[in-house]
Amino acid sequence: MASVELKNIRKAYGSLDVIHNISLSIEDGQFVALVGPSGCGKSTLLRMIAGLEEISGGEVIIDNAVVNELTPRERNIAMVFQSYALYPHMTVAQNMGFNLKLSGLPKPQIEQRVAEAARMLDLTKLMERKPAQLSGGQRQRVAMGRAIVRNPAVFLFDEPLSNLDAKLRVQMRSEIKTLHQKVKTTSIYVTHDQIEAMTLADRIVVLNQGNIEQEGTPLELYKKPANLFVAAFIGSPAMNLIAGIVEGEGGVPAARLSDGTAIRIAPDRKVRPGQVVTVGLRPEHLTPGGRDGNALAGQTLLVEPTGAQTHVVFDLAGQPVTAVVDGDYAARYGARFEANIASDQVHIFDRGTGLAL
Structure with missing residues (x-):
């Protein structure tokens, strides 16, 4: 596990700034949600933390080390995307252990980590199935399992439930929260759904047009919104x-x-x-x-x-x-x-x- 700190992070495409000097501290083991409307910069910020997007200015610090120049693999993070990105010709077990195989981990260790993640995510009975034989929720659990087996310092979630129907989203929210309570890995979760943010996160960061409008616990943002934008965004039905x-x-x-x-x-x-x-x-x-x-x-x-x-x-x-x-x-x-x-x-x-x- 590790803390994450952003110092004056900026992202520009040419002369257009899309992330404006954002500073944020995330404690070891916290679950933080980045929430805001489409186009507010939340996914761009997450990709900058992951090393998938070049940083125009500032520092990303993971576990007290500046990682600006490190590759995504060197940052010891694991990312769960909106798309499941599973290999269709591989079984559940093979999908979950593929990255470990690429890294040269011995087969017995791969099998042990995959089995532990499968038990945690209730996938043990599905290990020999291929993605086409799974439901949307099961595929997302496999994608999460693939991240878990790496034992990362930080989990990054980029709108992982957007492709699921309403009932499955509720179920998967519970599973993600239960997972975090078990592994206690620092997690950063991007969503446009304020209900997801309120139910999952220890802290919420509300973004708007590349700026932080307010950060705090779900209850703080609900009871004491700092401005009209946060007041209108947090709460359902809206204020x-x-x-x-x-x-x-x-x-x-x-x-x-x-x-x-x-x-x-x-x-x-x-x-x-x-x-x-x-x-x-x-x-x-x-x-x-x-x-x-x-x-x-x-x-x-x-x-x-x-x-x-x-x-x-x-x-x-x-x-x-x-x-x-x-x-x-x-x-x-x-x-x-x-x-x-x-x-x-x-x-x-x-x-x-x-x-x-």
Whole structure:
């Protein structure tokens, strides 16, 4: 196992900078997710760590050694890609042990490592099958096994679950998390799916246009997003964002919406009267009824039952706002929907800078 440190990493294609002086420290044994929308630079950053992409500036340090000039093999990392990249003519066992064979490891050691990885990934009964005889989830486990047998210092995952259906993605998320808890190898995981990042990672790094917007634990990013980008990206359904103007009501600050609704703000928010803000309301914090906290109401525009929960979309200040309610709640299209939210659950962002207040 090893720590990973990035110091002022930069990537440019000609005059176009795509990674802007990123610095990041990943502790030995941590599972860190790089998350962000398509084109934000997360896969490019991962490939620079792996040595598959040339670095335009800065240093990549693995296990306290600068590895900028080392080949991917010399960096002692193992990478799991979105495509399984299995040899179709080889069995599961042969695929998993192929890199060890190339490195000249004795056959008994190869067989031992492959058998251990197979037990860990529940592949023992599939060792003589070829990739065409496996499901998508089984193929991905083989790809993971091929990485495990190398005993790398660092695991790199580049959107490994993107090709799987929804049910398999959930299953494989559990298997990847269980695997990390067993081997405790430093892992860096790239995904555009914030649910994957939230469920898998010890720490999340949110990227946008080649910059780090925020890093922290999943709960820190959920409860205290640093800016509008993180607030909108982390959470499902996404946070509701509504324009407002700060007013003082007897010393208690509130954000006044365009329809006159006043949403009280926690007194520790650094706001001033007349400030133009964006109010953030998480759907799961909007509870039916308008008696306690901030009372909000509007016409129901859409009702989406999902089983245990129902998503109710209602009109507030001329825009759709989503609330997550109990699945048994009797919401009706066109009816008046009333909800409330506690002031300490109201997020406030400066409209100009987008920063949390």
